[in-house]
Amino acid sequence: MSIEVRSIRKRFGTFQALKGVSLTVPEGELVALLGPSGSGKTTLLRIIAGLELPDPPGSVLIHGEDVTFRPPGRRRVGFVFQHYALFRHMTVFENVAFGLRVRPRATRPSEAKIRERVMELLRLVQLEGYEQRRPAELSGGQRQRVALARALAIDPQVLLLDEPFGALDAKVRQRLRRWLRRLHDEIHVTGLFVTHDQEEALEVADRIVLMNEGRVEQVGTPDQVYHHPANMFVMDFLGQVNLFRGRVEAGRLMVGPWPLAPQPADLNGHRKARLFVRPHEVEVRRQANGSPGLPARVVRIHSAGPQVRLDLALETGDLLRAELPHEAFHQAALGLGDPVSVTFRNLRVFAEP
Amino acid sequence: MRICWLAGNRLQAPNGAPSAPPGSDPPWVRALLIGSGLTILGLVLFLPLAVVFVEAFAKGVGTYWQALRDPDTLAAIRLTLQVAASAVAANTLFGLAAAWCLSRAPFPGRRFLEGLIDLPFTVSPVIAGLVFVLLFGRQGWLGPWLAERGWQVIFAPPGIVVATLFVTLPIVAKELIPLMRGQGTDEEEAALVLGASGWQIFWRITLPRIRRALLYGVILCNARAMGEFGAVSVVSGHIRGKTNTVPLHVEMLYNEYDFTGAFAVASLLTLLALGTLVLKALLDWREGGAGTAPGDEGGTEGEH
Numbered sequence: 001m002s003i004e005v006r007s008i009r010k011r012f013g014t015f016q017a018l019k020g021v022s023l024t025v026p027e028g029e030l031v032a033l034l035g036p037s038g039s040g041k042t043t044l045l046r047i048i049a050g051l052e053l054p055d056p057p058g059s060v061l062i063h064g065e066d067v068t069f070r071p072p073g074r075r076r077v078g079f080v081f082q083h084y085a086l087f088r089h090m091t092v093f094e095n096v097a098f099g100l101r102v103r104p105r106a107t108r109p110s111e112a113k114i115r116e117r118v119m120e121l122l123r124l125v126q127l128e129g130y131e132q133r134r135p136a137e138l139s140g141g142q143r144q145r146v147a148l149a150r151a152l153a154i155d156p157q158v159l160l161l162d163e164p165f166g167a168l169d170a171k172v173r174q175r176l177r178r179w180l181r182r183l184h185d186e187i188h189v190t191g192l193f194v195t196h197d198q199e200e201a202l203e204v205a206d207r208i209v210l211m212n213e214g215r216v217e218q219v220g221t222p223d224q225v226y227h228h229p230a231n232m233f234v235m236d237f238l239g240q241v242n243l244f245r246g247r248v249e250a251g252r253l254m255v256g257p258w259p260l261a262p263q264p265a266d267l268n269g270h271r272k273a274r275l276f277v278r279p280h281e282v283e284v285r286r287q288a289n290g291s292p293g294l295p296a297r298v299v300r301i302h303s304a305g306p307q308v309r310l311d312l313a314l315e316t317g318d319l320l321r322a323e324l325p326h327e328a329f330h331q332a333a334l335g336l337g338d339p340v341s342v343t344f345r346n347l348r349v350f351a352e353p
Numbered sequence: 354m355r356i357c358w359l360a361g362n363r364l365q366a367p368n369g370a371p372s373a374p375p376g377s378d379p380p381w382v383r384a385l386l387i388g389s390g391l392t393i394l395g396l397v398l399f400l401p402l403a404v405v406f407v408e409a410f411a412k413g414v415g416t417y418w419q420a421l422r423d424p425d426t427l428a429a430i431r432l433t434l435q436v437a438a439s440a441v442a443a444n445t446l447f448g449l450a451a452a453w454c455l456s457r458a459p460f461p462g463r464r465f466l467e468g469l470i471d472l473p474f475t476v477s478p479v480i481a482g483l484v485f486v487l488l489f490g491r492q493g494w495l496g497p498w499l500a501e502r503g504w505q506v507i508f509a510p511p512g513i514v515v516a517t518l519f520v521t522l523p524i525v526a527k528e529l530i531p532l533m534r535g536q537g538t539d540e541e542e543a544a545l546v547l548g549a550s551g552w553q554i555f556w557r558i559t560l561p562r563i564r565r566a567l568l569y570g571v572i573l574c575n576a577r578a579m580g581e582f583g584a585v586s587v588v589s590g591h592i593r594g595k596t597n598t599v600p601l602h603v604e605m606l607y608n609e610y611d612f613t614g615a616f617a618v619a620s621l622l623t624l625l626a627l628g629t630l631v632l633k634a635l636l637d638w639r640e641g642g643a644g645t646a647p648g649d650e651g652g653t654e655g656e657h
Contacts, residue, residue: 051542073548085539089561099547102557154547 002027003048003158003190008058010043017043018054019214025158025207027063030184030191032201035211036237041194042082044211045160048192049079062157078151078189080161084143086135092146093131096121099154121149124183141172148180152187161193165200177204198238202226210234232350235276242282244318246273246349253349256316258294264349272352281346282322284310286332286339293341296320298334310334312342405623408616420617428594429602430621432510436585436598437578440517444574445567448525453559455526456533467530473522481519482587485512508590513598516584521577528570529563536562568636576629580622 003025010018018040025031033041046052048060050072059068067075087095094101096118100109109117122128125145135143144164151159164180165173181204184191195201201208202222210217210225210233218230229235236243246255248271253261255275267273287295299319300311308329312320320342324332334340378386410417420426454460455467473481487493489506499506506512540562544554560567582600589596591605599622606615 049546051546072542072546073550075546077546079543079546081539081543083539085543087540087543087558098544098549098557102544102547102549102553150543150547 002061002063003192004061004064005044005048005054006059006061008044008047008060009055010040010047010052010058011055017214018047021211021214021216023209023216023219025190025192027190028188029206030181030193030204031207031209032205033192033194033209033211034198034201034237035196035217037196038213039211040214041196041211042162045162045192045194048158049077049160050075051079076154076157078148078154078156078159080144080147080151080159080164082163082166084135084147084167086143086146086150088135090134091131092122092127092133092135092138093118095135095146096131096149096153098150117153118149121152124152124187125149139172140168141176144168144176148183152189156189159189159191161191163195164193165195165197173200180204202238210237212237229348232274232276232353235348235350240279240321242277242279242320244275244314244316244320245352246275247271248273255294255314260294260344261347267349267351270351274350274352276348276350277320277344277346279309279321279323280307281344282312282320282324283343283345284312284322284324284332284334284340285343286334287341293343296340296342298336298338298340301334301336303329312340314342402623405616405619408612409620411616412613416613417617417620420611420614421621423614425594425597426602426614426618429597429599429618432513432597433579433599436510436513436517437575439514440521440578441571441575443518444521444525445571447522448529448570448574449567451526452529452533452563456530457538470523470526473519478516478520478581478583479587482516482584485516485519485584485588489515507588508592508596510596512588513585513596516588517578517581520581520584521574524574524577525567525570528566528573532563532566533559565636569633572629572632572636576625579625 003023005021005023008018008021009016021040021044023044033044035041043052047054047058048062050060050067050070054060054068059066061067062075062077072079087098090098097114100114100117103109118131119128122131125148127142127145127149130138130142130146135146138146144167148161148164165176168176177200193204205222207219207221208225209219212233218225218234220228220230225234226238229238235241244255246253246260248254248263248267251263252259253263253267253273253275260275283293284296285293294314294316296312296314298310299313302309303326307323308326310322310324310329312322314320322342377383451470455463455470486507488495489499489512490496491500491507493507496507504511506515540558541554544558549557579598580600581598582604585598586601586604589598589601591597591601593605597605599618603615603619603622606618
């Protein structure tokens with residue numbers, strides 16, 4: 001079942017949380033709402049769930065039906081809260097059964113049916129044998145899965161997750177991430193999850209919606225947004241990135257007194273440019289007479305890790321982070337304070353706003 | 354370094370001098386502080402408690418029972434129970450409603466209202482009583498209107514209930530507001546999304562989570578309602594056997610030099626106080642072990 005939101009605005013007092021967001025989540029996909037805190041992603045999720053009303057004339061459609069003014073309990077959405085919001089006075093079983101027990105008598109399943117459904121869900125989230133525990137007796141990852149089972153119990157049309165892994169430690173988070181992806185492939189419910197963790201979004205989601213300051217900056221597959229960022233925000237937000245300034249002079253892109261590249265076509269009429277380059281796309285060579293690239297000096301070496309990370313000081317004063325494989329680092333025989341020349345395998349240039 | 358220090362400290366201990374942690378006071382200071390604390394406690398708490406029972410039984414158990422079985426005393430007890438029951442019931446409802454409004458629904462003037470809720474605690478009970486006399490008394494604002502319909506409030510049980518209600522008004526709400534505010538609305542929202550109706554959310558989520566604080570409030574409210582003297586004294590009229598509550602009756606007996614009677618009835622109030630403390634302790638003990646501490650976001654370990 002698809003989700004569609006149309007020109008959603010939301011103001012809290014003087015704070016404009018959402019400034020006109022339109023978005024479609026195709027049926028069966030798992031989509032990430034990614035952005036820094038305060039970008040409005042949680043507000044958007046709560047509006048879709050019906051926990052907040054959008055300012056008119058925004059509307060929310062689930063499977064083509066306008067549900068803007070439908071109360072949350074009648075939207076058939078599964079919602080997993082950031083801190084799970086498990087009912088702490090109930091057992092795991094009762095938590096999962098809650099959505100079935102509160103149905104009006106006419107549509108409420110029998111006790112046996114409820115039991116069957118709850119046990120089936122607990123099997124799905126790998127928590128058989130835990131049904132008599134209370135939330136306080138579970139680990140963070142287990143609580144998270146109870147919350148998921150509880151949300152799935154009402155057979156939701158869409159599943160909404162608010163920072164589903166935010167409160168977990170790094171190891172558990174990685175495992176649960178892969179598990180959620182597998183689960184989604186299994187049950188194929190349309191899912192939308194909020195995260196501020198780009199790694200999470202890139203790994204789990206079919207599609208990523210990048211949000212910033214109440215607006216959507218880019219929508220695309222993880223591949224698209226990572227390799228073809230639509231603008232400076234996306235470039236800056238996704239992955240590690242170096243940012244420095246350049247200018248356009250006589251058809252060439254200059255950094256300080258050094259020419260770097262021919263001027264890109266879309267910079268016509270601009271004089272100032274911002275340059276972005278990812279650390280693994282920086283090439284470092286020992287400086288020799290006539291070697292191309294920008295002159296720099298090695299100011300720090302971190303060699304503990306899968307790659308060697310170098311901090312370089314450009315002669316313009318900018319600091320640059322480079323990453324290279326250990327072999328390449330040893331071949332180049334670089335030491336602290338060595339003069340080097342820097343070139344870029346892949347440089348993205350945006351006009352200075 | 355730290356381990357060495359600890360070991361050294363432990364080695365010292367058997368050599369006589371108690372191994373006080375660094376920065377603590379010398380033994381004589383502690384003895385003095387504890388001693389004076391206990392003395393004051395004894396003088397103002399335990400001694401009066403003992404006096405009540407010693408005086409009550411001064412002329413034997415027979416006299417004690419007789420004092421309690423006096424028809425006027427029984428009437429006072431009956432009235433006190435009725436008044437307390439009405440006040441507690443009304444205040445439980447009010448406390449729930451007020452706590453819900455003040456902690457859940459943001460509306461203009463909320464802070465003002467929250468400040469106002471403390472008023473009964475800050476106003477002298479005598480003033481509270483007088484206010485009700487001025488409102489409902491024969492010459493009061495609403496008095497004539499009420500009298501026309503044959504309703505007597507002042508110098509009658511309804512007045513006592515109203516005065517008690519006023520004095521105990523904040524107790525339940527005060528227990529609930531900080532708790533409900535701290536708990537947040539996450540669980541209620543979760544229930545809402547799962548399709549629960551307002552009543553279902555109240556009965557199944559909100560109420561169970563505040564149950565202990567509510568019981569606490571009810572117990573305290575009850576103790577205060579039964580023991581209230583000042584406001585009730587003004588509105589009651591002290592009609593023996595009719596509008597005398599237990600505390601008023603104690604005073605009346607005392608003023609009539611019936612010390613055994615006064616202390617016998619007073620012992621009931623003292624027992625009420627002790628019973629309240631025991632109930633509170635029981636609540637703490639029962640709920641304390643249930644492992645439902647508010648901050649249970651902790652464990653992220655033990656994952657399979």
